[in-house]
Amino acid sequence: MLHVAEAARVSVATVSALINGTATVSPELSQRIEQAIRDIGYKRNAIARSLKMGTTRTIGLTVPHITNPFFTDVVSVIQQAFDRAGYAVMLCCTDEDLNTQDDQIRLLLDRMVDGLIVARVGDGAILKGIVEDANVPVVLLDRVCEGVDTDTVVLDNQRAVFDAVTYLIDLGHRRIGYISGSFDISPMHDRMAGYREALQAAGLPIESELVRFGNFHEVDGYNATMQLLSLHDRPSAIFSANNPMVIGTMKAIRDIGLSCPEDISVACFDDFPWSDVFQPQLTTVAQPVKAIGEQAANLLLDRLSGNRDAPPRKLALKGRLMIRNSCRPIGAPLGAVAQSVSA
Amino acid sequence: MLHVAEAARVSVATVSALINGTATVSPELSQRIEQAIRDIGYKRNAIARSLKMGTTRTIGLTVPHITNPFFTDVVSVIQQAFDRAGYAVMLCCTDEDLNTQDDQIRLLLDRMVDGLIVARVGDGAILKGIVEDANVPVVLLDRVCEGVDTDTVVLDNQRAVFDAVTYLIDLGHRRIGYISGSFDISPMHDRMAGYREALQAAGLPIESELVRFGNFHEVDGYNATMQLLSLHDRPSAIFSANNPMVIGTMKAIRDIGLSCPEDISVACFDDFPWSDVFQPQLTTVAQPVKAIGEQAANLLLDRLSGNRDAPPRKLALKGRLMIRNSCRPIGAPLGAVAQSVSA
């Protein structure tokens, strides 16, 4: 900018005024300055600007795994929303690891992001400390977090799983295996609560041998399913509380020589693009991904535009059970699929 | 830092020296300073540091669509690599749009990223101009780019498609539909070349009615497939040059009342997590995603660590044909699948 100013024989203040339109500058000087900008190929240094202005027009986004289709979609939607608003987004993947997550939030805060969208945090206390230090608006995604009282957008997880498990029960299933993610994040509590609630509502016992835990990865789903399938009295249906794990479930079923839905019914959390293309077409709980991402972005954008003092807003969206053909009625002839019963 | 210096009754220079270890500071002062840092809860301002140092320890990454499984994986790998190296990554999705891409590269350059990984650029000339202005190392991913002579990592696309189409021919297919992405990016040229080369090598005619173009999205694959299937003499196999489009292909096949592989064989580019779980298990060309991402990251990291003058390095990696059961031998009994023939 100094060079531009010299070339145009004006002060840097005038150049800045012209660029930002913060003051009127005469047509004559405007032209000289614009010419100089072109000649020199000047580009404003956003770092210097950020330092002075105290804003980077950049937000931080952390998710556990970008390869989980839910987060893939959410990231995509959020990225688009901030792009439209002229913000850049820094993406971090925490790999479901608490320390990694803390490090990355610090990394983002160090870089003076203007705001933060955090999906699936672990321990609330740590996040709370980090976030209170840096005085930056935060929106929590996909989970509530004890002690961190801030904007939040989540799914009504309990209700969603309740609906899915009730659907299985209505099909005649009595022994329903449940594969949960590890319990340190709230959605897994709520989803489990939905499972138990559905069983209780139907007067079915809650049997601990039917509940398995995994760490969200395909291999965990595989192992959990293997255990469930080798039970003496094996379940007739399995619900997986997480999407990547259901891949493991399907592979375990195949490897053990069974087939879905003939021998065992399967449903899971999170829809994905291929779910209705191949056989079996998985019955899933679809999250309103687009709405979730957009709401989160709007919440943050609103804070960013100055609305800092409004009380925290908590949004809970509804999931939707996508009934396909991976669950079959118990007792019905083998050819029957779910739709014919649930109609 | 000023406050810390005051509280510890030293100069800011000393604080900086201690923090960065750039000069020895006496144990006594060290302790006072560290105490002050804790008391105040001081965090170094990375923006000010970047301004002074001329480096942001941030890189920019642009991809067309994060929802394309190839890019999802590549982004994931790249993110991890830079995370390990202490870099943040700014992610942009260009939606296959040239203007969007230019805007976003400018956005990233404005923010003084230290380096750039660009996947799937359109016009080389524009990129070239942008990149030459900002003197920042760039690595090109997934495509070569005329006129931009810089580090590049791509797949040997022609060979990969040649292998896949040859496989189809070996199965007895004679009319093979081909769905290409739009032609303004190099992989689509190369993949098409592979298709033509395979046909020619087998002495088969190249029929333009069998070749369709789409814009990389599911809906494009759907439309293209609909056209291919309503041909008077419809193809017995379809190869889709892009992964999202093959979803459309499968849906079109289903909607038209055909089934794969009984009525029509399908293969496509890019493997995905579900490919061997459901039926049909799609035969795909798998890219070595992990290697591609890591190589790209290493190339950039190397430049970032000072190796600026080395001549541009061009890496071409080999794809791998994952033979599953979505393609059947022509003329063989209906139950037969690909493996039994290709053994």
Add this chain to the structure above:
DNA sequence: AACGCTAATCTAAACGTTTCGAACGTGTCA
């Protein structure tokens, strides 16, 4: 002619670091 008003422009301080070179105190050596 002196005055005030407005519009255009400029000067200089500030943002929070890093770093160069100077300054200071202390001990060593001639």
Add this chain to the structure above:
DNA sequence: TGACACGTTCGAAACGTTTAGATTAGCGTT
């Protein structure tokens, strides 16, 4: 005793912006 080196600490400039407030010029009023 003075010169010198060494280890530690500090002052101040610099990075490239923004912006408050000062300055200037032009013009209409009284």
